[in-house]
Amino acid sequence: MVDRFVAGRKDLSAADREMLLGWRDPVEGIFEVRRKDGDAVVLLNLVDDLEYRTYSNVGRSAFRGVPKGGFLHTCLVPLHSADGAWLVSGAMSSYSRSSATDIAQAALELATNRPELVFRNPQKIEQGWQRMQEDRAAFVDFCGCDELVLPPAEVEVLFEAYYRHRQEAAVTAQPGRARRRRLPGLDLPFFELPSELADSDTVGVIYEQVDGLNFYADYGMLRDLFADPARTGRRRHQELLRTYLREESIAPLPIRRLAAAHPETADDVFRKLLRKPGFTWSEHGEALLRRRKPWYYENEPRPGVSVIGDRLGRLAAGHR
Known part of the structure; x- marks a missing residue:
């Protein structure tokens, strides 16, 4: 769908085309809020163990009820105009720090059922x-x-x-x-x-x-x-x-x-x-x-074993 949209819009700039085509590969995950930084939040994806500097197209108000140490379940798409920046795409569900055990279990299930999400991380x-x-x-x-x-x-x-x-x-x-x-x-x-x-x-x-x-x-x-x-x-x-x-x-x-x-x-x-x-x-x-x-x-061969990150391992073991 994105390819067809871009092909039919000749008025798009090169930067806009690059950004839109990047949306073909969203990052789905369960994220821990590491900190807030201006209009952005820095999220740790518990599934692939990578950090994402994330914005919303409605500004910082989207993260007003999201506390540091809390969790988000959402999808992210890259913002190619800003290197290393990501944008929330679609629905965003927020969870408190007290939900850590349940969140860790959900992240483990996601990593098990969809190992390709883990392997976004080359390490x-x-x-x-x-x-x-x-x-x-x-x-x-x-x-x-x-x-x-x-x-x-x-x-x-x-x-x-x-x-x-x-x-x-x-x-x-x-x-x-x-x-x-x-x-x-x-x-x-x-x-x-x-x-x-x-x-x-x-x-x-x-x-x-x-x-x-x-x-x-x-x-x-x-x-x-x-x-x-x-x-x-x-x-x-x-x-x-x-x-x-x-x-x-x-x-x-x-x-x-x-x-x-x-x-x-x-x-x-x-x-x-x-x-x-x-x-x-x-x-x-x-x-x-x-x-x-x-x-x-x-398809590129991938290992049949998924290795979770240290943070997810600690949360799954009940350590905050």
Whole structure:
């Protein structure tokens, strides 16, 4: 919409055009009011851990009821005419300092559900990669490999044990904090598969260095197909591979893994599925994945772990 508006307004100055086009990438977040400075407020985004010098198009009166140490839930857009300045865009909800615990929980949920908001901060990208590699190494050490195929119930038991192991290791590393907090009981669920995975015969678990930790429904059946291409003639196996090729929620990773693990049969699997007798994985496989999953190649890889800032961590722990 912004692109169309700018294209249709020939009377806009270069500065106005730049400002409007910057609105295509707003910053959504939950902000702590650090201080007031003239007509502006300086906000710390609890999600991406960056500070924003923020104005309102109605002047300082917009922030009259916003106390230092309070919180705002809003969106910001850049003011390109003033370097480092931001403008409130849309609705703005204000919360008092006494709401810190609830605000921290909301910020944590936002960071978890929309990690792209965290990764506006380049430092969080770097930290995320580092933490993910550490977690992957711990997973491989705990499980013995980075790829598993198990019944759904066994996956849940495994990850409850793994997360318990990771939590105990983290608390052991900080004995002072261990005395101040009680670990959840062993009967509390740490991990539960979504229904589409829980209802499958097997679940594939792959913790890859770039694509991170992923779960795949009926991965055992797909592995059987690559082990015995004669199964390609069975409708269930064919439909499963088509689903893996078609679904945007499934990255190229599992297909690449199976083709690499079964180089002697991968060509036959795809020749029968695609009805292309000249298909070879080594020559045509990557092009096939690029055609079926262009979204994967268009986006910059991001870590599968989000690292929250120190301030959000303190608020979540109940420290003002």
